[in-house]
Amino acid sequence: MENISNQLSYVKGLMEGMKFDDKSNEGKIFKALLSVLDEINESIDDLYDYQDEVAEQVDLIDEDLAAVEEELLDCDECDCDDCCDDDEYYEVECPECHEIVCVDEDTLLKDEDIYCPNCKTKIDIDFDDCDCDDCCGCDDEE
Template sequence: METSESLGYLKGLIDGLDLDSNKKETKVFKAIIDVLENLTEDMEDMTEGLELVGEQIDAVDEDLADLEEFVYDDDDCDCGCCDDDDEEYEVECPTCHEKIMVDMDTIEEGKFECPNCGEVLEFDVEFDDDDECDCDCCDHDHE
């Protein structure tokens, strides 16, 4: 039963008692009912307010999701400049011939130790710094 329904039921019970309206006890019951009515109205107002705030938060959340997709989404870039730095590359160790996955950060460091045999693998990779990115998706040079 909803609070407002419970309050209506309580008012009906008190009215059904057919109490003398001049007695102190009757005045106390009526005052308690008035306070309960005020609390019920306040609670309903707060519930409506919370529902409105929830709707506004949902709208802001949707707007933020759209903004994040616009700012961080690199799927539309065909130039290759926005490729994920977490991309891994397969390298074969010349000593043990095991295939090892390494990321771009490891390659840029120039060397690392093979986890299988301990051989130090060195990379000599050159990046063309003069090649600027012409796409609209970023404002940096190609790496």
């Protein structure tokens, strides 16, 4: 961008050095052309400034999104013992692709449908096959 500004200044200097007559037809045309070029130069400067601002905002959004993705992926790809200390999680194996899926206790108790994030297969959990003595409050992980 500086190159355009420098060239424009050079042309203005040439015109002043050549002592163009502002009252002549040619002088009026050159003066009007320089005025238009000045406006274009200022508009381009404004666009570059705006582009820099937008690029900074996009970088900040990208950083925030990366932090969110890291938090979500850390939780989805974890061993359930290390993840999300607030709730209790259980590992369930998908019958189709054998992916290990972490399921929280609330989802199990609400009897919500569970789908494998890898192959989208519905995972059925049958509590009737439990071998523990304290059924319906089972501590065994599936």
